[in-house]
Amino acid sequence: MEDFDPEALKILSYRAKAALRKRARALRNTIPPEALAERSARIRARLEGLPVVAAARRIALFWPIVRKNEVDLRPLSESLRGRGVEVAYPAIDPATGVMTFRIPPDPEAMEERGLGFHEPSPEDPETRDLDVIVVPALQVDPRGNRIGYGAGHYDRTLPRFCPPARSVGVVFDFQVISEVPVTEGDVTIDMVVSDERVIEVEREG
Template sequence: METDDQIETVLRVRAKKELRKRARGLRSAVPRDAILSRSSRILDALCALPEIMEAASVAMFYPIEGRNEVHLVDLDPRLRERGIRVAYPSIDPDAGTMTFRFVDTPDALEERGYGFREPDPAAEEALTLGAVVVPCLQIDPRGYRIGYGAGYYDRTLPRFCPPAHAIAVAFDFQLVSEVPETPHDVPVHLVVTDTRQIRVTPP
């Protein structure tokens, strides 16, 4: 027989699934020029953060085509101009895990079966990072986020953060009052939207 905590977790998982579906629909409805304009403001905010600009290495992500993700492609060259090494997510399909791997140029990224551009699996793996830029579909002021549901970031972030800073980027309409967290969810340290920044207070 399920305990009350187990029942609560099941209900929260179901709620997140429905919220994920709605969030994807909402973001998909935003015109592309608005996505790019909002993304530009997020990019400028990131480049003003000491957590980013004073890091020796940063993990970011390449936006998935057609999903209206925060478009941070221009962050890569701005980081490199400051001598910051740049890593991107890399999925190991056999182990079901994610790592971050360094590339000399984003041109080295290719779509490898997961819908987004990744480094070569043989590229140098990042063992430490100064900051990790995290995507999301929804996020709350406590730093809890709804992603695509595979849990890659939740499993990977504890390997780097701390000491690395986990920084979620989202459009302001993706910020909600509360995300129904589940036992394995890992909150970020900082939320950056196109209109504000929220520094998460540890519980």
């Protein structure tokens, strides 16, 4: 039996991931807004009940891309800020493509800056000290592998913060699948929170 070409395997993994990404986006777009709102509320409740979130003093969230039916964490931001937690949001440097986290004084004032999602102002203070980073995803598996939109921003950024920060992926439960293809540069998350369950990722070794 001939050895399988590693390069061919890599190409197959990328193609499988692209197909899953397309299918996941299409599926999420079929869910009625009312159902997504209910599921988002359950996800927020599960997140707020996590010990790591309850103990956190500084958390990174993301502002939902509403037209893409992302998990809506906006009420969670209000709740966290109400109890004194500093809430940061991702920001992309247009010159370098590097993602950082900045703390806006008013998240409602964030704007779309060319990449499709609302970002803090470049003048808002950057933080390098986070306890929890909440990560969006199109699909995840129980081992913490995730499929995003393909730009790789979180894969490049999470290693700068985690550990000590904990990374928590949030998805609707139909986005949890048995196995996500792993490609070069992929970074796993520490936990998965859906509207139905919390999955603590077990690390090998």
